Amino acid sequence: MKIRLGVIFGGESVEHEVSIISAIQAMNKMDSEKYDIIPIYITKNREWYTGEMLKEIETYSDLSLIKKYAKNVVLYEKDGKFVLQNKKGFKNIVKELDIVFPIVHGTNVEDGVLQGYLQSIGIPFVGSDVYASVVGQDKVFMKEIFESQKLPICKYIWFYDSEYEDDPDSIFANIKKLGYPVIVKPATLGSSVGIKTAHNQEDVKVAIDDAIKYDHKIVVEKLVENLMEVNISVLGNYENQQVSAIEQVIPTKDFLTYEDKYIGGGKTKGKLGGKFKTSKGMVSANRVIPAPIKEDMKEEIEEVAIHAFKALGSSGVVRIDFLVDTETNKIYINEVNNIPGSLSFYLWEPTGKEYTELLDDMINIGIRDYKKRVAKTHSFDTNILKGFTELGGFKGMKGSKGKLR
Numbered sequence: 001m002k003i004r005l006g007v008i009f010g011g012e013s014v015e016h017e018v019s020i021i022s023a024i025q026a027m028n029k030m031d032s033e034k035y036d037i038i039p040i041y042i043t044k045n046r047e048w049y050t051g052e053m054l055k056e057i058e059t060y061s062d063l064s065l066i067k068k069y070a071k072n073v074v075l076y077e078k079d080g081k082f083v084l085q086n087k088k089g090f091k092n093i094v095k096e097l098d099i100v101f102p103i104v105h106g107t108n109v110e111d112g113v114l115q116g117y118l119q120s121i122g123i124p125f126v127g128s129d130v131y132a133s134v135v136g137q138d139k140v141f142m143k144e145i146f147e148s149q150k151l152p153i154c155k156y157i158w159f160y161d162s163e164y165e166d167d168p169d170s171i172f173a174n175i176k177k178l179g180y181p182v183i184v185k186p187a188t189l190g191s192s193v194g195i196k197t198a199h200n201q202e203d204v205k206v207a208i209d210d211a212i213k214y215d216h217k218i219v220v221e222k223l224v225e226n227l228m229e230v231n232i233s234v235l236g237n238y239e240n241q242q243v244s245a246i247e248q249v250i251p252t253k254d255f256l257t258y259e260d261k262y263i264g265g266g267k268t269k270g271k272l273g274g275k276f277k278t279s280k281g282m283v284s285a286n287r288v289i290p291a292p293i294k295e296d297m298k299e300e301i302e303e304v305a306i307h308a309f310k311a312l313g314s315s316g317v318v319r320i321d322f323l324v325d326t327e328t329n330k331i332y333i334n335e336v337n338n339i340p341g342s343l344s345f346y347l348w349e350p351t352g353k354e355y356t357e358l359l360d361d362m363i364n365i366g367i368r369d370y371k372k373r374v375a376k377t378h379s380f381d382t383n384i385l386k387g388f389t390e391l392g393g394f395k396g397m398k399g400s401k402g403k404l405r
Helices: 016-029 057-061 063-069 113-121 130-137 139-148 161-166 168-178 201-211 258-262 272-278 295-312 341-351 355-375
Strands: 003-010 035-042 048-050 071-078 081-086 093-097 099-102 156-160 182-186 196-198 217-222 227-236 241-249 316-325 330-337
Touching: 003 016, 003 093, 016 035, 016 057, 016 341, 016 355, 057 063, 071 093, 071 113, 099 113, 099 355, 113 130, 130 139, 130 295, 139 156, 139 217, 139 295, 139 330, 156 161, 156 168, 161 168, 161 217, 168 201, 168 217, 182 201, 196 201, 201 217, 227 295, 227 341, 227 355, 241 295, 241 341, 295 316, 295 330, 316 341, 316 355, 341 355
Parallel strands: 003 035, 003 099
Antiparallel strands: 035 048, 048 071, 071 081, 081 093, 156 217, 182 196, 182 217, 227 241, 227 316, 316 330
16 A cells, blocks of 8 residues: 655745755655655645646646646644645545655745644654754754854854844944955845845945845854855764765855756746746756865765754754865855755765655655654643632642632
8 A cells, every 4th residue: 555645845935936846856756656646735825735737847837727726725633644625615535644745945834834733733744843943944043053062163143133223333343353255144044045245344234135035033154265065965863864975066156046056057037937947956056976075074074964963853854065165174064954955866866875765765764753753752641620610720729719820
């Protein structure tokens, strides 16, 4: 009997389209002999849809077709089963699910929001839990954990948008102490959205104004001189980890941009449909695999990557981005991507692990994580509210006088 696998993608995120690309790539590589693959698309206004048409990239060039032909559903637990039920018309059960695989990117989906919902209804899911998802999405939380673990990071400051609006001069002074050039980032976005480099205070003003459009928390980091960007993927959970090949990514600017990552250096023209037809997700980026680094640096990156993976409590596949100063040969861990674009399958192929096998491994880890999670004690059978009355409070409780204390 096949495993009924729901693949969740889309969502209210500026990385919505990237998620669609990643999910369709993955669904095309999943073992259809082993899994009944059920696409679950979340629109930008948070409506959930399912239907076979959602496996085809061409569907998303005309979103009106989805509302017309796909089924608008809700996911919940009913009589011990996890079901997708029609939201409109006859509210019949459309599909039953055994496990779900979120292939989502960005705010409101990758950051623990979706994982919290899945965990609250009790359905098994692939990837990091709520806690790892939260700290893996927030660059400030992440850096503070890395600092506590004495992992190498760039000098940085962070602030809220309100602090900048109230006292920009203090923010500028703190940035000046870092030393130009710097890089300005929204704290909780990915895919290089809202990121700019700044070489002086005027540049910083422009960069912060842009970043504030996307987030209320802003990070400013010292830009690494003589920069080489390298990435590695880690597969596993807190008990066991494997590392992929290491890539060098080739940016067109001071850092790897959204266009570098997903639109082949910005060559693709046209709107949503055209972009999908030519973009291959993170595979579009220019890269060298394996990265041209010495063996001792390779081993250091692998060691730091595993340390970071465990420190955040990550699970499934992540991509960890590093910055290298090629003059000093010093490495800095930049960030962990809990659900990386294209699930970083291209970093595993050089190790002999094909994409289908990688997806199998991720699903099996998700099942193991679920079994461990449900084996723990999360509630007690006793009911402390038994005997409680609205007027009398807890019967026999000394000094309660009808009130909870």
